[in-house]
Each structure stands twice: as structure tokens, then as C-alpha cells.
Amino acid sequence: MVLPEPTSPPPTRLPGWPAMLAASAAVAALAAAFTFVPWLHAHGMYLRHGVRFEGEWWRVLTSMWVHLGWKHYLADVAATVGLLLLAGRVARIREMLAVLVICGLVAQVALLRMPAVGWYGGLSGAAHGLALWTALRLLQEAGWPRVIGVVIAVVVLGKVWTEQSWLAALVFDPSWGFNVARGAHAAGAMAGLGCWLLQEWWWRRQ
Template sequence: MLATIAGVAGLAALFTFVPWLYAHGLYLRDAVRLDGQWWRVATAMWVHLDWRHYLADMAAAAGLLLLAGRATRIREMLAILVISGLAVQVALLNIPSVGWYGGLSGALHGLALWAGLRLLQAPGFSRVIGVITCVVVIGKVWTEQSWLAALVFDPSWGFGIVRAAHAAGAIAGLACWVLQEWWRTRRGNGAGR
């Protein structure tokens, strides 16, 4: 698990602190839509706007990976993180007010909701943690009301917070959980035939 956390932090550090990777990894709407730079859809989640942004996302990523580790395997967690990150970028392509984006926060919202739902299925105290995690993510997305303002400037950060990315990530995490449950049910029913 520590190697996974270090790998996520290392990849994000490369895209955040190596100028060429930063410049070519950041999501830029016009570069993707007009210039065909589609790789930015996959790289933007690893780019952070400054060291504070990087540290905040890495602390959240470490905590969520450790939390999710109570109910699942590492490769599943990483798959959900990446799928949620990709879903966020695809969603942002349809929001003209978001011209650029970087960071893991959208993907982390997806991982958090998915992990919470997985923990709901685990025995014992993990269920309580799952309930709390789901309530916090849903409550946060609801109070941010991204459908009213996809992007809100936050003076404490010095840049705009893309609230729509948080909502898109949470929806992606929920969709991943629903698809996994459908697949498990289907495989379980098929095994009995």
C-alpha cells in the first residue's frame, strides 16, 4: 500500500514540478478540442497548480487509498482513481467556462464515494466508516452546487475551484460501483446455471 501511495505521489510530483510535463499535461480546453491534444485528458489529473495544491491532494489520496484498502485490492482502487479522473476530464470538455484544469480532486471524489460504498458492504466498523464517507462526499457535492457555478474562485487558494470536477468524479465513482455490483451479480447468477 505504501508503494502505491508513493507511486501516486511520485507521478503527481513529476507532472507538477517538471516544467515540460506541467505545460504539456495540464488540461487546456482549447488545446484538447481545437488542437487535438487528447493526452491532456489523461494527464491533467496528475498536474497540480502549486505545492500546496499538490500536498493537499496527496494527503487526501493517501488517506483514501488507506481507507479503501480496508475493503478492496490496490489495482481496483487505482482503476477507480484513473477512471474517475478520465470521466472528470470528459465532463469538463462539455463545460465551456472551464478553460483549464489540473489536480486529483475530482478523481478523489470518485474514489471516496466508491470506497464508501464498498465499505458499506464490509462487516463491522467498516460499515460505519462507509456511511460516514458516503454522507460526507454526497453532502460536499450537494453544498458546492456545481450545477449553479461550475467554477468558483477561492482567494485562499489563489485560483478557481472546479466544483463540477468534484461532482463529475463522484458520479463516476458511483457509476463504477454500480457497474461492479451488476457484474458481480451477473457472474454470481451465471455460476449457478
């Protein structure tokens, strides 16, 4: 007897609210430490020259947690925590946190191919990847989760398209008061898609 290939992720034990709140608090606390502790902020931010020519490779790992003040911190952390809470409907905590970190790392590594970006900090690249991965996972559910997944996917893909980072990886945004590395958004979104495809391939192998 040949069983049909699965069309949705296998059943999983979803996290409860205490675990979700703990994960969200951990993300917020880590970002706060790298944003508001001067030594961590200075040594955690992505600096292209330091990474490429001075061996400061750790900046690729830490820069996603560094933010440029309260406004930047609150916006990125609020978006990331909201996505984690949505993802908690369909995924385990270790899955969503792994996707967040992987997308952040891919976004930072991609910056090495963008000479215009001399420095960078923030969760926005990782959040774009987490958002697209969450949307694709929600699309595999029935009812309102699928509708929410469609909306998130359209918003993320539409945002990446309208930003057109392949034409200008770095654009000044007067509402923020600093240059926004749109290239990190596109790279993060692509990483989120890659994480979803890799999971689908793995589940179909089982």
C-alpha cells in the same frame, strides 16, 4: 437448488502494507513529476482550447496529475493516499487504482461540456470518485468499516450538494487563490458511483 444473490463483494485477497505503500508512493511520484517538472506541467495540464481545437487529446489523460504548487499537491495527494489506505481494507490495489484513473478521466471529459473551465489540473475530481466508491464498499462490511463508509458517503454527497456545481462549474476560492472547478468534483463522484454499480452488476452475474 437456487442460491440467493450475493449481498456483498466476493472474498478477495487484500493487499499488504508494502504493496499499499508502493501504490501510494507511485501516485505521489507521478503527481510530483507532472507538478514540479516544467515540461510535464506545461504539456500535462488540461487546456480546453488545446484539447478541442488543437488535437492535444492527451491532456485529458494527464491533467489529473498536474497541480498548482506545493499546497495544492500536498492536499490532493494526502487525501488520495488516505482514501487508498482505507480502500485497502476491502479492495485489491488494481481495483482502487483503476477506479481512481477512471474517475479522473470522466472528470476531465466532463470538463469539455463546461465552457467556463478553460484550464484545469488536480486529483480532486478523481479523489471525489474514489471516496464515494470506497464509502460504498465499506458500507458492505460489518462494524466500524460500515460506520466509516457512512461518514465518507455523507461528507462526499453533502459536499457535492452544497457546491451546486450545476449552477456554477467554476468558483473562485480565496483560500486557494485560484478558481476551483467544482464541476469536476461532481463528475468524479458520479463516476465513482458508476464504478460501484458496474462492479455490483458484474458480481451478481457470476
